[in-house]
Amino acid sequence: MADIKTRTTTKRKRQDTETEVYLMMSTAELANALPNIVTASVPGPKAKELIDRRDAAVPKALCGSTYPICMKRGSGAMFEDVDGNTFLDWVGGVGVLNIGYSHPKVVKAVQEQAEKYFHTIFNVYVHEGYVSLAEKLNDRMPCKGEKMKTYFANSGAECDENAIKIAKAYTKRGGVICFTGAFHGRTNLTMALTAKKTYAQGMGPFPSGIFRAPYPYLYRAPKGMGEEEAISYYLEELNRIFDEGAPASEIACMILEPFQGEGGFIPAPIAWVKAVRRICDENGILLIADEVQCGNCRTGRYFASEYWKEAGAAPDIITTAKSIAGGMPLSAITGRAEVMDAAPAGTIGGTYCGNPVSCAAALAVLEVMEEEDFASKAEHIGQLAEKGFCKLAKKYPVIGDVRRLGGMIGVELVSDPKTKAPAGDLAAKLIANALQKGLLLESCGSAGNTIRFLAPLVMTDEQLESGLTIFGEALEEALAEDLPVASKAS
Ligand SMILES: Cc1ncc(COP(=O)(O)O)c(C=O)c1O
Incomplete structure (x- = not known):
């Protein structure tokens, strides 16, 4: 059962105070949750406020290229931001969170x-x-x-x-x-x-x-x-x-x-x-x-x-x-x-x-x-994810290459599968679109055109499926934006 909590928030726009009732997931529930964005867009108001404070307090080099996400708590492969948005994390602290967030042991x-x-x-x-x-x-x-x-x-x-x-x-x-x-x-x-x-x-x-x-x-x-x-x-x-x-x-x-x-x-x-x-x-x-x-x-x-x-x-x-x-x-x-x-x-x-x-x-x-044999978990997740990415690659030829070792997968985007010209802009749009749907992605490679898959190895199969769905939708949207890239129709 979710804990029901009551909190008082000051809504900046309306300049008045009202009571908001919300459901706070338990840590175990968060670990099994699916991505869910509850604010109109990301970042939400509390995240915006914290990002402004960061920009004033921290050197620019650490502010420019980060995502507009402010962490509240994490569990398994999921985390919640300060506005109550729930994200599926395929970045895993860039390889730090193989065991997931805050494992109880x-x-x-x-x-x-x-x-x-x-x-x-x-x-x-x-x-x-x-x-x-x-x-x-x-x-x-x-x-x-x-x-x-x-x-x-x-x-x-x-x-x-x-x-x-x-x-x-x-x-x-x-x-x-x-x-x-x-x-x-x-x-x-x-x-x-x-x-x-x-x-x-x-x-x-x-x-x-x-x-x-x-x-x-x-x-x-x-x-x-x-x-x-x-x-x-x-x-x-x-x-x-x-x-x-x-x-x-x-x-x-x-x-x-x-x-x-x-x-x-x-x-x-x-x-x-x-x-x-x-x-x-x-x-x-x-x-x-x-x-x-x-x-x-x-x-x-x-x-x-x-x-x-x-x-x-x-x-x-x-x-x-x-x-x-x-x-x-x-x-x-x-x-x-x-x-x-x-x-x-x-x-x-x-x-x-x-x-x-x-x-x-x-x-x-x-x-x-x-x-818990995490090495086998990596192989299991890797096989399922590879299958999903390869299915997407058939639909979207801009996915030029899917390469994998266990649960470490690179999905390389190209503007043309023949010339293999790197599609860094497309990758950036895909990442931005996925973020708005609750999936955290990160790119790599000298042209920033490869999506790196580093999801925590405690991710459930259901979460992986939902991530693949978001990935496909976010790519579709990125392609629909006016970009000089090949889509299936071209
Ligand atoms: C392969 C490899 N070596 C070294 C480093 C540097 O690690 P750190 O950022 O902890 O200094 C990284 C960081 O991403 C890495 O991926």
């Missing part, structure tokens, strides 16, 4: 830890949660080798930066190879590794010794090449770095995302990964898998690198963050002991790294994800 773990102590600085003294979590990740992480070691940082950028430090310490080399489309963060080093330079405008100078090779984007492989030919081409380009960038003997590591996120939701083909692993082995280069976005059950395995390991191409180091602690700030760096032990004392760690409350949250997330 994670909430309990956080509360219990907060009552004991919030903080120890692990560089100075020990807490049990840090050690237990490191032990569990050492057992779980599909890195190359037998005995693993793990340590923690606070964010995705920090764990990637730490992985590079470890690789430099182990190999005693300075060079790093990264890839087109990569996103590794916003610190100075990770801005340099990140491909899209709008993330680094005016922020240089950047560290030297960073070389970029093309990531295997098969949908956009050059000159109409088939998969095999394209993979050879991408490998040739990678090898060219050793002639034209730096000798292989000066490269410490290669860092790549098993399923590229920000760059356009692009899977790294296993045949290419195997060849990259070979190149690394032949040249004493470490392979780092950045699983900040694709880790923690998103891809149908606990870590996407499990697919690599099964193919005999396990990475040396895995970094992960985002969903690891269900929204508490935490990231992890794992590799075999001899590699991880190479960093000299003093070079790693930090004040908040491996915070006790974050570790408690992460231990609870891990337990829930293992007990």
Whole structure:
């Protein structure tokens, strides 16, 4: 039963006070609710007010491109905004909410830890949660080798930066190879590794010794090449770095995302990964898998690198963050002991790294994800969503490509399926229309023309169906707006 509450609101327009009776869903009901917009449009009046306050209080760079949504509470894959609108979330905090909003077991773990102590600085003294979590990740992480070691940082950028430090310490080399489309963060080093330079405008100078090779984007492989030919081409380009960038003997590591996120939701083909692993082995280069976005059950395995390991191409180091602690700030760096032990004392760690409350949250997330087999949930959701998107692609040829690994799906929009010209404007309209119907979507890719599907893995089948319906309607409306794009009729 919904709780019936009475509240008094001041209606700004009418300048009088009236009593409004509304039904407030329980947390469990919200988790099973469907999208429902109750205001005339989004944002509603309370959201508008908060957005105005934000614009006055917060730097412009954090205001311009965000959605007009102000959060009140979340449950499962759903959240309610300050005006009582209910949204289905297919963004999931950009990969943070694989376990959904405020999972009760994670909430309990956080509360219990907060009552004991919030903080120890692990560089100075020990807490049990840090050690237990490191032990569990050492057992779980599909890195190359037998005995693993793990340590923690606070964010995705920090764990990637730490992985590079470890690789430099182990190999005693300075060079790093990264890839087109990569996103590794916003610190100075990770801005340099990140491909899209709008993330680094005016922020240089950047560290030297960073070389970029093309990531295997098969949908956009050059000159109409088939998969095999394209993979050879991408490998040739990678090898060219050793002639034209730096000798292989000066490269410490290669860092790549098993399923590229920000760059356009692009899977790294296993045949290419195997060849990259070979190149690394032949040249004493470490392979780092950045699983900040694709880790923690998103891809149908606990870590996407499990697919690599099964193919005999396990990475040396895995970094992960985002969903690891269900929204508490935490990231992890794992590799075999001899590699991880190479960093000299003093070079790693930090004040908040491996915070006790974050570790408690992460231990609870891990337990829930293992007990409830979240990797299978990702595969289930992924299959249903892929089916829905492919059905829409038959009706709307502007859906040029649907690519998936487990529950991580990219839906690429093009203005013409033949030329594959990216339809970034169409994607923006689709997102805006979906928002007005209660579905939260986000784009990615250098042209912003790929919709990234990162719904919490606790989403019900009914919610998924309603999301697909909204997606279709929002696309139909976007196409009807005066855009130079191909529709089925054209
Ligand atoms: C693959 C990948 N690496 C690193 C990062 C950086 O993470 P953070 O924003 O926590 O620094 C992100 C963030 O989206 C990411 O997707």
